[in-house]
Amino acid sequence: MIRIIAGGKKHVSWLAEACAEYEKRLRKPWAIEWQFVDEDKLDVRVARLKPDDFMVLLDENGQILSSPELCQRMKPPLESGRDVVVVIGGAFGHFSPDILSRANVIWSLSKLVFPHQICRLIVTEQIYRAQEIYLGHAYHHE
Numbered sequence: 001m002i003r004i005i006a007g008g009k010k011h012v013s014w015l016a017e018a019c020a021e022y023e024k025r026l027r028k029p030w031a032i033e034w035q036f037v038d039e040d041k042l043d044v045r046v047a048r049l050k051p052d053d054f055m056v057l058l059d060e061n062g063q064i065l066s067s068p069e070l071c072q073r074m075k076p077p078l079e080s081g082r083d084v085v086v087v088i089g090g091a092f093g094h095f096s097p098d099i100l101s102r103a104n105v106i107w108s109l110s111k112l113v114f115p116h117q118i119c120r121l122i123v124t125e126q127i128y129r130a131q132e133i134y135l136g137h138a139y140h141h142e
Helices: 013-023 039-047 067-079 097-102 116-135
Strands: 002-007 032-037 054-064 084-088 105-108
Touching: 002 039, 002 116, 013 116, 032 039, 039 097, 054 067, 054 097, 067 084, 067 116, 084 116
Parallel strands: 002 032, 002 084, 054 084, 054 105
Antiparallel strands: none
16 A cells, blocks of 8 residues: 655645546555645654655655656565555655655655645656556556
8 A cells, every 4th residue: 555645735626636547547555545734744644654664755855766766666565565655745845854764765756846736646647657567567668
């Protein structure tokens, strides 16, 4: 299972529709469960993660991964039955040193900065793409 903890407000309607298009194609263990928290409570929510949860933190200073690299990072924890938790910050997107040190992967979507709502859609599509790479389907072209 992949849980996405997103700081800030719930999806705006157009974003919810776009994310739903990818979510309906996801199958366990790649299926997504969303958790929305107030941005100022994100540190508290992340501190409650189980020690064996595999945390992927989105941060503009993180590593830029290709889609196959993302798949390869998520594959071992999912195959071993661990939950993958993707953390997306709110509008300001800054994380405490404790959260940064807890992350298993610190991932940057781009050298560009995106609104956190747009990041949610990109992450959803990339999880779907990772699933398709994992399954050997033709969705991802190289």
